[in-house]
Amino acid sequence: APSDPDPGHAAPSGPTTPGVPVGPAAGPTKRATTTALGPAHSTDLRDRKDSTVVEEIGTVRAIEDKSFVRDAEGRWVDTAWDGKSERELVEAWSDEYFALLAKSDHRTARYLSVGERVIVVLNGIAYEIVPPA
Numbered sequence: 001a002p003s004d005p006d007p008g009h010a011a012p013s014g015p016t017t018p019g020v021p022v023g024p025a026a027g028p029t030k031r032a033t034t035t036a037l038g039p040a041h042s043t044d045l046r047d048r049k050d051s052t053v054v055e056e057i058g059t060v061r062a063i064e065d066k067s068f069v070r071d072a073e074g075r076w077v078d079t080a081w082d083g084k085s086e087r088e089l090v091e092a093w094s095d096e097y098f099a100l101l102a103k104s105d106h107r108t109a110r111y112l113s114v115g116e117r118v119i120v121v122l123n124g125i126a127y128e129i130v131p132p133a
Helices: 005-013 023-037 095-103 107-112
Strands: 054-057 060-063 066-070 076-078 087-091 118-122 125-130
Touching: 060 107, 066 118, 087 095, 095 107, 107 118
Parallel strands: 076 118, 087 125
Antiparallel strands: 054 060, 060 066, 066 076, 118 125
């Protein structure tokens, strides 16, 4: 009689129950499913983004210590910008753009990766990044 429960415990790992994760098998099976679907289908933002940590909720994106809101014109606007102060226009991929990256800290590239059109405040100056002409 004591040996009766043993076959029941061994059954989940046998070939009679393929695809039915039980106990420790649930973790690897779930992970394999996420990998099989590919990063584009994952519900985990960490799987979909490279080294840049971006959290997006509707029209708001958080990058590092800044939050960006998508405005009616399709720009991602740093919430640190007051909406009134002058902006310095910088064309993406121009010499001025790379000079801005060079004189800023490592987080600036992450801020600018939020979208094609970005308004970001760096050291008290608002910059509007626009697509190349």
